[in-house]
Amino acid sequence: MQYLLNVLAALGRAVLGLCRGAGSIAVFALEGVSHLVRPPFYPRLIGRAFMEIAYFSLPVVSLTAVFTGMVLALQSYSGFSRFGAESAVANVVVLSITRELGPVLAGLMVAGRIGAAFAAEIGTMRVTDQIDALTTLSTNPMKYLVAPRLLAGTLAMPLLVVIADILGVMGGWLIGTTKLGFASASYLHSTLTFMQTLDVVSGLVKAAVFGFIVALMGSYHGYHSRGGAQGVGSATTSAVVSSSILILALDYVLTEMFFAR
Amino acid sequence: MSGTTPKIRLRGVKKSFGPKKVLDGVDLDVQAGHGMVILGGSGSGKSVTIKSILGLIPPDSGVIEVDGRNVLSMNRRQREELNDRIGMLFQNAALFDSLPVWENVCFKLLAQKRIARSKARDKAAEILAQVGLDGSVGDLSPSELSGGMQKRVGLARAIATQPDIIFFDEPTTGLDPIMGAVIDGLIVDCVKRLGATAVSITHDMASARRIGDTAAMIHKGRIVWTGPAATLGETGNAMVDQFARGVREGPITMELRK
Numbered sequence: 001m002q003y004l005l006n007v008l009a010a011l012g013r014a015v016l017g018l019c020r021g022a023g024s025i026a027v028f029a030l031e032g033v034s035h036l037v038r039p040p041f042y043p044r045l046i047g048r049a050f051m052e053i054a055y056f057s058l059p060v061v062s063l064t065a066v067f068t069g070m071v072l073a074l075q076s077y078s079g080f081s082r083f084g085a086e087s088a089v090a091n092v093v094v095l096s097i098t099r100e101l102g103p104v105l106a107g108l109m110v111a112g113r114i115g116a117a118f119a120a121e122i123g124t125m126r127v128t129d130q131i132d133a134l135t136t137l138s139t140n141p142m143k144y145l146v147a148p149r150l151l152a153g154t155l156a157m158p159l160l161v162v163i164a165d166i167l168g169v170m171g172g173w174l175i176g177t178t179k180l181g182f183a184s185a186s187y188l189h190s191t192l193t194f195m196q197t198l199d200v201v202s203g204l205v206k207a208a209v210f211g212f213i214v215a216l217m218g219s220y221h222g223y224h225s226r227g228g229a230q231g232v233g234s235a236t237t238s239a240v241v242s243s244s245i246l247i248l249a250l251d252y253v254l255t256e257m258f259f260a261r
Numbered sequence: 262m263s264g265t266t267p268k269i270r271l272r273g274v275k276k277s278f279g280p281k282k283v284l285d286g287v288d289l290d291v292q293a294g295h296g297m298v299i300l301g302g303s304g305s306g307k308s309v310t311i312k313s314i315l316g317l318i319p320p321d322s323g324v325i326e327v328d329g330r331n332v333l334s335m336n337r338r339q340r341e342e343l344n345d346r347i348g349m350l351f352q353n354a355a356l357f358d359s360l361p362v363w364e365n366v367c368f369k370l371l372a373q374k375r376i377a378r379s380k381a382r383d384k385a386a387e388i389l390a391q392v393g394l395d396g397s398v399g400d401l402s403p404s405e406l407s408g409g410m411q412k413r414v415g416l417a418r419a420i421a422t423q424p425d426i427i428f429f430d431e432p433t434t435g436l437d438p439i440m441g442a443v444i445d446g447l448i449v450d451c452v453k454r455l456g457a458t459a460v461s462i463t464h465d466m467a468s469a470r471r472i473g474d475t476a477a478m479i480h481k482g483r484i485v486w487t488g489p490a491a492t493l494g495e496t497g498n499a500m501v502d503q504f505a506r507g508v509r510e511g512p513i514t515m516e517l518r519k
Contacts, residue, residue: 040372121359129355132317136349137369137418138341144372 028146028220035140035147042148049152053114053211054159060113061106065164068101069093069171077180089180090190093172098199099259102164103157104251107210110157111217111243118149118218119239123225123232131223146223149215157211158204165203202258209254210247217243266329268293268426268458269314274323275482276309283309284320285482291475296452296459298473298490300504302513306482307462311428314460315349316340327426345369348419348427348457350448352434354411356403356418362389363399366417375422388417391454392447409440413447420451427452429461433468445471466493466505478504480513 076092122145125131134141169191176182218239225235267290276284283306291297301307312318314325316332325332327343335343356365363385370376376384386396392413403411412432419427432448433441445468452459452472463469469476473490478501486498494505503511 040374124358128353129351130357132312132315133349133351133355133357135317136315136344136347137372138344139369139372140337140341 024224025216025220028223029150029216031142032146032150032216032219035143036151038143040143042144045144045148046152049149049215050156052117053110053152053215054156057110057113057156057160058163060109061160061164062167064105064109065097065102065168066171066174068105069097069168069173070175072096072101072168073172073175073180077176086180087190089176090172090182090187091194093176094169094191094195095199097168097172098165098195098203100203100251100255102161102168103203103206103210104247106157106161106164106207107214107247107251108244110160110211111214111240111247114153115214115218115239115243116236118215119222119225119236120232122146122219122222123235124222126223126225127228127231141223146219149219150212153211153213153215154208155211157207157214161203161207165200198258202254205258206251206254209250213246213250214243217246267291267326268295268328269297269460270324270326270329271310271314272324274310274313274320274325276306276313276318276320283482284313284323287323287479287482287484289477289484289487291458291460293458294456296449296461296472296474296490298469298476299460299462299479300464300469300476300493300501301462301479302464302504305479307479308430310479311430311460311462315347315428316344345373345422346425348422348424350412350415350419350427350429350432352430352432354403354415356406356411356414358403360403361399362401362403362406362414365403365414366399366421368418369422384421385417388421389414391420391451392417393443408435409437409444412436412440412444416444416447416451420455423455424457425455426458426460427455429459429463429472431463431465432461432472433463433465438467441465441468442471448472464504466507469493 072093073089076089077086080086080088125145131141131145134144173184173187173191176187177184221235221239221242225231269289269291271287271289274284274287287306287310299307299310309318313320314332320333332340332343357368360368363382364371366385366388367376367381370384371378371381382399385399389396389398394410394413394417398406398410398414403414406414429448432444436444448459449472459472461472470490470493476488476490476493477484478486478498480500486496486501488496494502496502499512503513
């Protein structure tokens with residue numbers, strides 16, 4: 001009996017901890033967003049965060065997209081050839097890239113790069129009193145550190161995903177035309193005629209949400225880091241893990257919203 | 262305002278972190294234009310006391326007044342207005358790594374748009390000169406500076422807006438004795454020039470005598486003695502004298518595992 005009670009107590013503690021964490025993140029997000037509509041604004045900081053996310057993540061997102069498109073073409077060709085449906089390769093590539101793989105893989109890559117960087121930078125500022133220094137200099141740390149990153153993440157990710165979509169489709173086209181024997185014009189024609197506006201728009205909406213999540217989790221874990229270098233290290237890990245999980249979970253929710261019948 | 266109203270007044274300030282009682286009813290008066298030094302061992306509550314005054318840590322109970330106004334009942338805007346009149350030099354200077362020195366020095370002026378960016382560099386050079394640094398230091402990154410230079414830049418940032426209250430958190434910690442004396446001299450000069458009220462926390466006795474008019478000793482979260490800083494070591498208070506002389510024998514015992 002006592003053993004059962006202990007198990008239930010541990011379960012209860014975990015659930016309460018989860019609720020407390022979710023509530024704390026929600027309050028943090030609301031406060032961060034509220035600073036986006038109240039002056040003073042920091043356009044220089046928004047621009048710097050935007051460059052950090054969009055420009056400096058471009059190589060890793062581009063490579064991921066190209067190779068994903070290439071693998072997708074190869075795999076779908078080898079799978080569909082069993083049913084004699086090889087001609088659907090271009091359609092499958094464009095559908096998978098624009099709806100799912102573009103935003104999700106770009107999101108995961110940016111989570112690893114930017115989520116970790118935000119958590120490490122803000123976490124280091126926390127443990128070296130720089131965030132306290134901001135307060136004593138009459139500058140709200142949420143407005144100065146968090147709000148610009150949230151806005152930049154939300155705006156930069158769709159831009160990255162547009163590029164990832166194009167490069168992913170081009171990766172499929174490259175393999176389709178050089179290895180699988182498709183004619184270039186018919187591959188591209190098939191891609192463009194099959195693709196619908198909703199496919200691209202849903203991917204861009206997902207990208208905006210994922211960008212917000214990555215910036216939020218990086219900022220949140222950095223802002224609440226404690227205990228020197230070890231605290232910053234665990235904040236960085238938590239930022240990457242939590243944003244990756246949230247991206248995958250929200251991907252399902254958004255797909256359900258856009259495409260469930 | 263009455264001439265006898267302290268610039269800063271603390272009454273019964275308490276703060277606990279979980280079961281650990283850090284401040285246990287701190288009472289303290291700091292007179293306008295005076296230099297107050299708060300002494301105490303590690304973990305005695307010195308930093309929490311000044312962080313409570315600065316609004317960085319909300320106390321559990323008690324009263325904190327600046328110019329007779331209770332700062333604990335202020336809203337965010339009032340608090341920010343008060344912070345406009347306050348400067349702070351952190352223990353490790355807490356300079357912003359991502360900004361060059363000149364932007365660190367003029368941070369508050371730039372953030373509040375009280376100065377154009379084009380003029381801020383010259384203003385920073387002017388303030389850096391007041392702490393004995395060449396204007397060319399302004400283009401360096403904080404990571405390129407020595408510990409002593411970082412403290413001086415931190416001091417320059419603290420005085421940039423000509424505050425009327427300045428806090429110093431262990432200003433000489435980590436510096437050699439000569440650089441410590443240089444920093445203390447700069448602190449005294451800057452505070453006198455501004456006519457500011459200064460509150461410093463330290464466990465460096467030589468520094469305390471140099472920068473303080475009045476000293477207060479905090480032990481286990483309570484102020485146990487207040488008196489002239491010049492008398493430190495000969496106060497007649499066993500705790501203060503033990504602390505000032507740095508000897509093991511006395512009423513202050515360290516909790517060491519046997």
